Amino acid sequence: MPSPIYLDYCATTPVAERVLDAMLPYFRQSFGNASSHGHAYGWAAAEAVQQARERVAALVGAEPDEIIFTSGATESLNLALKGIFEAYRANGNGFLALATEHKAVLDACHTLEKNGAAVAYLPVQPNGLVSLGDVLPTPGTLAVAVMLANNETGVIQPLRAISDKAKAAGALVVCDATQAVGKIPVDVQALGIDVMAFSAHKMYGPKGVGALYVRRRSPRVRLVAQLDGGGHEKGLRSGTLNVPGIVGLGAAAELAATEMEAQGKRLAALRDRLEAALQAALPIRINGIDAPRLPHVSNITFLSAPADGSSQLAARLTRIAVAAGSACSSALPAPSHVLQAMGLSPADAYRTVRISLGAPTTESEIDAVVAYIGGCLQG
Numbered sequence: 001m002p003s004p005i006y007l008d009y010c011a012t013t014p015v016a017e018r019v020l021d022a023m024l025p026y027f028r029q030s031f032g033n034a035s036s037h038g039h040a041y042g043w044a045a046a047e048a049v050q051q052a053r054e055r056v057a058a059l060v061g062a063e064p065d066e067i068i069f070t071s072g073a074t075e076s077l078n079l080a081l082k083g084i085f086e087a088y089r090a091n092g093n094g095f096l097a098l099a100t101e102h103k104a105v106l107d108a109c110h111t112l113e114k115n116g117a118a119v120a121y122l123p124v125q126p127n128g129l130v131s132l133g134d135v136l137p138t139p140g141t142l143a144v145a146v147m148l149a150n151n152e153t154g155v156i157q158p159l160r161a162i163s164d165k166a167k168a169a170g171a172l173v174v175c176d177a178t179q180a181v182g183k184i185p186v187d188v189q190a191l192g193i194d195v196m197a198f199s200a201h202k203m204y205g206p207k208g209v210g211a212l213y214v215r216r217r218s219p220r221v222r223l224v225a226q227l228d229g230g231g232h233e234k235g236l237r238s239g240t241l242n243v244p245g246i247v248g249l250g251a252a253a254e255l256a257a258t259e260m261e262a263q264g265k266r267l268a269a270l271r272d273r274l275e276a277a278l279q280a281a282l283p284i285r286i287n288g289i290d291a292p293r294l295p296h297v298s299n300i301t302f303l304s305a306p307a308d309g310s311s312q313l314a315a316r317l318t319r320i321a322v323a324a325g326s327a328c329s330s331a332l333p334a335p336s337h338v339l340q341a342m343g344l345s346p347a348d349a350y351r352t353v354r355i356s357l358g359a360p361t362t363e364s365e366i367d368a369v370v371a372y373i374g375g376c377l378q379g
Contacts, residue, residue, distance in 0.1 A: 004321045005365050009358030010151055010179060010297060011323055015248065016204035016359075022251035023206065026244040034241045035232065045243045052250025056211055059253040060177075060196065061187035068212045068233045069246050073178040074104040076197030076212035079236065080174050081108045083223030084143050084195070085117055088172075092140030095119045098130055098147060098157070099341040102176055105145050106337075126343045127291040128155035135162050137169035144171050148191075149180040152323075152338045152354050153288040154297025156180070163192030172221060178202055178210075182256035183294055184264065188213055194221050200245065204359065205252030209245030212236075259359075267357045268295035270366050274355065275300070277370040282377055287342060287352065296357040301344065304377055305351040314353045317376060320369050323354045 015023075026048060034049045036042025050064070057064045070076045081095070097109050099121045109119045122134050128150060137144055144166040149156045163173045172194040180186050182203030188196055199210035214236070215221045223236055230238040275298055278284050287299040305313050312324040312335075324336065335349030344352065355369075 004319050005369055006321045007355045007357060007361065007365075007369065008321045008323050009361075010154075010202070010354060010356035012201045012207065013204045013358055014360070015206055016252065016255055018255055019205055019248050019251040023244045023248040026247050030243075032243075034243055035230070045241075048243060048247050049241055052246045052253075055250040055253045055257075059186075059257050060181060060198075060213060061189050062213050063216065065234075066213055066216050068214055068236050069241060069249075070197075070210050070212055070233075070237055071208055071242070072201075072210035073102075073176065073197040073199040075237075076210050077102075077104045077174075077176055078108050079212060079223060079226050080195040080197060080214075081105065081112060081143070081145065082226055083236070084172060084174065084221075085112050085115070086224035087222040088142045089116075092142055093117050094138065094141035094171075095143050095145065096122055096135065096137055096141060096171075097145040098122050098124060100124050100128060100150055100152075100338045101145060101147050102151055102178070105147070105174075105176055109145070124341050128153050128288040128338075128342050129291050130157060130162070132158065132161055132165065135165050137166050137171040139170055141166075141169055141171040143174050143194075145174045145176070147176040147179075148186065149177070149184070149294050149297075150288075150338060151179050152336060153299040153342075154179070154294035154356075155288040156184070156292040156294065159191045159193070167192060179294060179297075182252065182260060183296065184260070188215070194219075195223075200249035200252055203252045203256050206245050206248040209242050209249050211249065263359060264295040267361065270357055270361060270363065271296060271298050273363070274298060274357075274366050274370060277367075278373065281370065281374045285348075287339065287344070298355045299339075299352060300355065301348050301352040302373075302377055303348075303351065312350050317353070317373065319372055323356075324350075324352070 030044050032041030032045040034045040053064045053067050057067050166173050175193045175196040177196050177198050181198040194215045196213040201207040225236050227238045232238050283303040285301040314324040335346045339349040
């Protein structure tokens with residue numbers, strides 16, 4: 001049986017050949033512990049980690065010492081939100097978060113609430129954008145959590161404007177940039193970000209490694225560590241460093257810096273081709289189409305598809321690999337909280353799929369997917 005056409009690159013990406021080649025020596029030949037400071041094996045590992053730190057920092061406009069390596073964006077976001085609350089709770093207990101945030105943010109916020117935080121969940125407009133009039137931090141607000149680009153719709157929030165409002169109230173800006181880094185230009189200084197999370201495996205790097213940017217320039221951000229034992233990563237993330245994974249993240253960052261612009265233009269053209277062909281063939285709604293979007297993401301409601309709640313459309317399209325929502329929550333029976341926050345009914349949410357393109361995607365694949373979906377829904 002042939003493999004399905006893969007169009008779920010928001011869930012994960014294949015490791016690029018260049019990235020894999022960079023990683024391989026650190027599994028066997030250069031296998032040292034980066035914290036072994038007394039011999040050459042440790043020095044080589046530490047040098048590789050530092051080089052990766054510099055490459056990652058360069059991609060997002062940070063300084064190398066502002067990059068903390070973690071196991072991925074979920075860990076990074078937990079460290080950011082919980083670490084801010086514990087470090088600054090004497091100044092207040094307020095947090096703002098978009099209703100369309102990833103579950104890593106929303107679940108962390110629910111834990112904060114159990115520990116005494118007051119979290120306000122901001123609504124979004126039908127196009128997925130927050131209304132700036134709803135972003136109302138006060139002097140008691142510790143942080144505003146905003147996903148730069150939504151993981152289901154690709155909608156890009158007006159982060160600079162949100163940051164300006166947060167700064168005026170003395171609040172920090174925590175950004176989940178997992179879907180944006182490596183896909184569109186991200187500059188933490190230009191966007192006014194204080195703490196930012198992202199992962200390697202969304203940008204052709206390995207799974208199980210990510211980073212947290214923590215501002216050290218004025219104003220310097222303080223976090224309380226959530227893991228004890230060893231004081232690695234400036235005391236913020238104890239544990240033996242995943243040297244091969246970190247090298248892979250660094251290589252992926254370097255690759256993105258050179259290929260992102262051209263790849264973005266190519267994928268935007270393919271996405272537009274996909275959407276135009278589906279619009280010509282079927283009654284559909286493209287969610288977030290009138291907002292700024294990532295170039296490779298399309299979130300489409302197929303209005304003629306059945307939606308009785310017993311199964312999601314994405315699971316019935318067996319010859320293509322697409323998603324009903326976030327890969328981290330797609331096993332849940334409930335319809336997408338993101339789409340419902342945008343005003344879609346549960347029935348329409350079940351009729352919706354996220355199609356996300358990647359570096360291997362071709363025109364012939366797009367044309368085949370259009371024909372297949374048309375056949376499934378017209379037949």
